[in-house]
Amino acid sequence: MSTAKDILLEVAALHHAYGTGRATLNGVSFSLARGETLCVIGPSGSGKSTLVRCINALEPIKGGRIVFQGQHVTGSERQAKAMRRRIGMVFQSFELFTHLTAVENVALAPINVLGVEKTAAFRQALSLLDRVDLKDKFDRFPDELSGGQQQRVAIARALAMEPALMLFDEPTSALDPETVREVLDVIASLKRTGMTSIVVTHEMEFARSVADRIIFMDAGEIVEEGRPHDFFSAPRSNRARRFLNFQNS
């Protein structure tokens, strides 16, 4: 496994609540090594999306710390913005910019956030679209693409910022069963290029075959953490067992 020096992300005793409501994250701790793929699974409402948003500083936290590349994520808004540029995020419902073509969606942030020159940004965007097998669709608008294609453009858009970490929040939950595969294949291919990823997913087969590690969450806590083989063949907790049985039935 990993040594302490190539730890990319460290989450320690993370607490979160929406407004004054009850805790959504209740002391979550884990760390992530460079190049690792971590799958987060758990029942609806267990706090998976909230965790991912906290890591990207899109949610203010109530306690604990998140250290990414040796820097605290939870600083000023300026610091948070700098952090977000190095963390890519992919959403369940794609969230492509509907007024822009595929290539413009990918090039928008490099041009306007990183200050990349337009031609260079477009060239990079095209090569990223090629990487997700959509180069010929560069001039399509989001509503002219299938769900799977839109999600692959969204992955290319996140990669365009050259992130050190990719966060996927149920990237295939809004897709037709036929197109789930093409998106999961892209995520698996990222792993082969050395990308570090956190993938919230309900695709157990994907988690089993691609993840280096599984985190099982329930009610704002990490109930179980382990290697996919161990987790799926012999879950230690009752809650994980119930969840897996339910998923299989």
Add this chain to the structure above:
Amino acid sequence: MQSINIIIEYLMSPAFRAGAIVTLEISICGLVGGLLIGLFLALLQQSAVPGERPFRLFYLWFFRGTPVLFQVIFIFNVLPAFGIVLSGFSCAVLGLALNEGANMSEILRSGLQSTVKGQRLAARALGMDEFRILKLVVFPQAMRVVLPPIGNEFINMLRLSALVSVIAVQELTLVANQAASSSFHYLEALSAAGIYYLAITTIFMALQHVSERWADPRSRRQAVRNMVLNDVEAT
């Protein structure tokens, strides 16, 4: 036949031309003023500054609950009592703009809301600040939603502008009415004014059509293709 000649004479006369220009100026200034006020109100609502809600609701209640004609007369006759003396033209524009601001805030609000929350979150996740999100994501999408209703507001404004004849602003309707009552050529003078109104409306509708095409993202597809084929692939 003689009527047609008289109509043409009126159409060409400096007084009518000046009247039409004043009408156009009032309408455009009123629209732009209304847009600015509406934008301010719509952004105020988004900002959720404490106390913005009662202020906004009072504004909408007041300017929607009273006739525009009343508002214009009020501004023209009451402000001087407080030492604020404005020209008739300024009063007309101010009255129409204040009134239009109420309508515009509703139109712009619906436009700003048309960008779903998710796209803003995605933009934040890409490291964009609020200003860039508004400029690059929210406004371009809002534009498509608000252009057609803003066009309708302009045409409304053009028609409302005739009301300001009551404060003796020399706009088209007043000019035509004065010409008619001094010459008794009612048919001809009013027809000439009608032709001016319809001409302005028609030109404006054409502009509206062009601007809606321009705001349609699909009109950019060819430019994106050219950019990719000429600049990116070539180098």
